[in-house]
Amino acid sequence: MHADKWAIKAKQSGFKTRAVFKLEEILIKTNSLKGTQKILDIGSAPGGWSHYLKLKLPKSEIYAIDILEMEDIAGVNFFQKSIELIDEIPQINQLKGKFNLVISDIAPNITGINTVDIENIYELNLLTLRAAHRYVENNNGKFIIKTFQNSMFKGLRKEMGLLFKTVQTFKPAASKKQSAEIYLYGAKKQ
Numbered sequence: 001m002h003a004d005k006w007a008i009k010a011k012q013s014g015f016k017t018r019a020v021f022k023l024e025e026i027l028i029k030t031n032s033l034k035g036t037q038k039i040l041d042i043g044s045a046p047g048g049w050s051h052y053l054k055l056k057l058p059k060s061e062i063y064a065i066d067i068l069e070m071e072d073i074a075g076v077n078f079f080q081k082s083i084e085l086i087d088e089i090p091q092i093n094q095l096k097g098k099f100n101l102v103i104s105d106i107a108p109n110i111t112g113i114n115t116v117d118i119e120n121i122y123e124l125n126l127l128t129l130r131a132a133h134r135y136v137e138n139n140n141g142k143f144i145i146k147t148f149q150n151s152m153f154k155g156l157r158k159e160m161g162l163l164f165k166t167v168q169t170f171k172p173a174a175s176k177k178q179s180a181e182i183y184l185y186g187a188k189k190q
């Protein structure tokens with residue numbers, strides 16, 4: 001499908017952004033919606049992924065966190081805080097080890113200085129990976145993170161392999177070919 005068609009499809013489906021189709025493809029290929037009740041959405045604003053998941057799984061409990069404000073989404077518990085401070089949110093902290101699915105679309109502000117941007121992405125992704133490891137359930141928990149194909153990517157994938165039994169890389173059809181974005185999927189189970 002041509003890239004712009006995804007935007008039209010999103011509008012027709014009542015979704016906030018075309019980015020939901022990138023997430024959807026990975027969720028389907030990894031069978032990650034089955035049995036999912038508790039979801040943690042990291043870097044959630046403006047709310048496209050949370051909104052999509054609430055529509056797909058109306059009975060799910062969704063907790064979302066971002067440094068920016070996010071419009072209210074019925075049934076989504078949003079906290080305006082940095083991922084660095086996630087453990088300080090009591091409502092989320094008490095759910096350590098209980099989330100079936102953790103998703104992250106987190107991305108730092110781009111400075112334009114390539115080496116700085118690559119380092120910032122890696123640091124933020126590493127923090128997110130470690131938080132996901134603390135919050136996801138140990139038996140069958142799943143984690144999906146958007147990151148970027150760069151010189152630190154292999155290192156990030158390796159770190160993920162230390163915390164998750166299965167690690168897979170995805171480049172969904174809705175992700176523009178020329179974009180460096182790439183997704184990692186981690187599962188606690190083999």
Ligand SMILES: C[S@@+](CC[C@H](N)C(=O)[O-])C[C@H]1O[C@@H](n2cnc3c(N)ncnc32)[C@H](O)[C@@H]1O
Nearest residue numbers: 043045046047048049066067082083105106107
């Ligand atoms: C690409 S957007 C997420 C889009 C979202 N998945 C959606 O579907 O609407 C990336 C988000 O990461 C957030 N972010 C960046 N640094 C963060 C941090 N330290 N803690 C939490 N969120 C952060 C940004 O504020 C931004 O809203």
